[in-house]
Amino acid sequence: MWNPAWMRGVEWLAAAAADPRACKRQWEHGTGFVLLEAGRYWNVLSVPEELGLSALDMLWHDPLRVPGPALRHSKAHRVGFLLPPGPVAQWVGAGVRHVGKGSWIPSPPPYRETGHLEWIIPPDGTGALHIPDVLEWSLRSAARALTASKTIHQNPARPLAEPADCHHP
Template sequence: MQSVMWKQAVEWLAAAARDPQECKREWDYGTGTALVEAGRYWDVLSVPDRLGLLALDRLWRDPLKVPGPTLVDSAARRVGFFLPPDPVSEWVGSGVRHVGRGSWVAVPPPYRPAGRMEWLVPPDGTGNLHAPGTLESALREATEALAVLAPVSAEHAVADCW
């Protein structure tokens, strides 16, 4: 059952590449990441890692609902949420980037990490994506939590200097 899911996920994700077969070869025999086009099957909302990880934690609160595909780039310190193309939500915030039509995203295969790229929630092959409204709410909650934590972090930083 698991191998069927991985095959579906590979096909779904590779379908967004210019050449799906070359994409799969790159995953298996190349660098391990491939460029796939945003805007046709999905867009990506890229946010700073602390914000993204807190938002993902909030999305996991509902045990009956698995969040959509979520990617982390540990070197860039970014989390990418895959959502439907051209969402109606306005994505506003420090370091928030909406990646849509005409943009390309580097992704590892859904079945393993590749260098600095790793799936926190891999695609399942069904086309399940983050619901923009739910993601927006989770990001707002995470932003509020970070705002409360920021003064505490600053106090510790000053105390550590003495």
């Protein structure tokens, strides 16, 4: 049974395809994904999986920062955030890739997983995307938290050293 939100998401997402009807047929009857053009309705910010999942977790815990659509590629260990088309220069960082005009991304249907691709947060059909400033805040916060966590795990606190042989009178 089709959920109306899924249908709106399908229509919205398929609009980015070269042939929206063929795209929807492939999702309905195919077993894979379709390639969708970035840069017209949305861009994609692709980040390492651990960073992306941590950032999404931060976004979910704040009702004022409701996340937009997010795609996960489990084989490549990446998370992609759909955000409004815009300049590439603002998105810099280790492992961060900005996908915009002239690029294509693989997309499974919004209502089911396809191999290694799945929508963590599928498009809802309203056109809602990640807000760039909020996404940047969550990624920076997640990066700081992950760095702090790794530092703690790499340098666990040592027990206080016993004083050297002391000669008491």
